[in-house]
Amino acid sequence: MTKYKEQLRPTLKKLPVPELHETLATLNEWICPLVTVEELAAFQEQAKAFSLFEGEGLQTSLVDYMEQTTGSWLAPLWEKSYLESRGPLQSKSNFALMINEEYYEKIASKEARAAQLIYQMTKLYLSLADETYPIEYTKKNQHVDMSFYLNFFKSCRIPGTKQDSFYRGEIQKAGNYIMIFLNGVYFRLNVTDESGGIYPLNQLYENLNYIHSLNSVPKQGEALISYMTGTEREHSNLIYKGLKKEKLNRQNLQQLEDALFILSFSSGKDALKEERITEVLLNTNHQFLSKTTQAVITQNGHIGFNMEHTAIDGVPTLNLLTQLFEPFHDVPIKTTTKCSADLIQKLEWTLTSQMIDSLEEARDFVEQENSSYIIKHQVVSAIGKERMKQAQVSPDAFFHIALALAQQKVFGKLRSVYEPVAMRMYYEGRTESARSISQEKKSFAEAFYNKSEPKSQEALVVLFTNAAQAHSKRIAQCQSGKGVERHLFGLQKMIQSSEEKTPLFTAEALKILGDDFISTTGIPYDILESFSFGPTNKSGFGLYYGILDEEVILTLSAKKVNENTAERMLAAIETALMELTELLAI
Secondary structure, eight states, rough: OIIIIITGGGGGGGOOOHHHHHHHHHHHHHHHHHHHHHHHHHHHHHHHHHHHTTHHHHHHHHHHHHHHHHSHHHHHHHHHHHOOOSHHHHTTOEEEEEEEEEGGGSSSSSHHOOOOOOOOHHHHHHHTTTOOOOOOOOTSSSSSSTTTTGGGGEEEEOOOOOOOOOOOOOOOSSSSSEEEEETTTTEEEBBBBBHHHHHHHHHHHHHHHHHHHHHOOTTTTTGGGGGGGGGGHHHHHHHHHHHSSHHHHHHHHHHHHHOEEEEEEEEOOSSHHHHHHHHOOOOTTTTTTSEEEEEEEOOOEEEEEEEOOOOHHHHHHHHHHHHHHHOOOOOOOOOOSSOOOHHHEEOOOOOOOOOOOHHHHHHHHHHHHTEEEEEEEEETOOOOHHHHTTSSHHHHHHHHHHHHHHHHHHHHHHOOEOOEEEOOBTTTEEEEEEOOOOOHHHHHHHHHHSSSSOOOHHEEEEHHHHHHHHHHHHHHHIIIIIIIIIHHHHHHHHHTTTTTTOGGGGOHHHHHHHTTTTTEEOOOOTTEEEEEESSSTTTSSEEHHHHOOOOOEEEEEEEEEGGHHHHHHHHHHHHHHHHHHHTOOO
């Protein structure tokens, strides 16, 4: 990846380590609107002690670590944090998305859509492999990081004891293949020939028709293998090791890991947008969830993706998928020169009764876990980016102020909101966290709903403007490399012994700040019908908001026990957006 790593490196900044005193001062500001006076005072004492004692040593260690790295000091630590997580991937870390049907509705059949997807994905991989994929720039014509792009292909998260590992196969043009998962059966489908050329689109179409014509039925236990990827990671590791004891299974698992990606055909409910995104995020019976890129064709031909988050992030994902779907067109019917059977291999497995029992146990856990979540989808068509801009503030700030109003209306108070900030202007940049709730937002939300002491419209507009400016300032602070959460994360990783006691990191105020009551992501791409991920907080929500030119797309996930509250939150967000338009006369 010379072009996307070595050549880009001199054009990109290296992620700095913020000054310790700046981070502690900023933390005090971020925590203030979320805690009591007593909790804030206790934190301030702990922060003061930390800066005088342990803090300086940890800061020195982190700066030394940063200077020794050729890339980002954060990237390897952040990847490791994903690999150390032990929960089910589909509800704890993966994210899923559905593609807007406008991008492929002219292609009639599921097989034709799948063939086009396979062809374009393979073409994208080859363009990265031979370095013809275009360099990306910001709107201001600045370079952005692309060092993680090949992580989308031939990669897999491998379960392990206490920590997983991330695997990526060798970059090569010849002899590439994908895996097709249909009715519980895995098929290897070759996509590039011995010279590295892509098999023609019509050949792939014929291959898929051939696979469907086989009407293959899985042998006992084979349809359960996918559940290995959706159970808790320690259990997944036990099953994975058990499978690898048999040579045939070992070869199959290696083939799955080395496949460019997996494409599956699902038969679950998909009539509604909520059903489609739920199917792709949570239905494990047709997905190998530890594969970085898992494409899904639903029962009625809708296209979605389930992405394993360890080595990739949302913005590069959507950039790649936009490149993928722009050239979609119908499949020409031509005579093929290669027999479909020659390009396809059905995977056979060796499963003992004990292994089948373990897989059934995994299935029972996964189905119970997945059924404990709900996903709600809503489109607010009365407002979008263009209307928000009339308020002379950033659309992102506008939305997060509305979100604060919604929280205030539903719960009567504000709790911590997580907002990721893309850091691709830095080499090997991942994300930073900008906690959305500020004192300015709190003041505005409380004043807006204060009926006993109502403020004038002019006074409310001033409070709104202050809140918007504070939001944008916080985002800019993160983008300048002075975000506080990843800095704290790095300082914690510098602690050499688990026996060392550092009171600051267990402070009650920090727990409240890191509560993730609402975990958000806002990636505004026209290509998206919906986007979702599980709530980080069991009592909270996972919220996707896509601010498009003329509408806002919302997808909210929650535990099923919180379904009514989730519906109230969605309604409150829409109401708040419209109340802001009235307040600001836009």
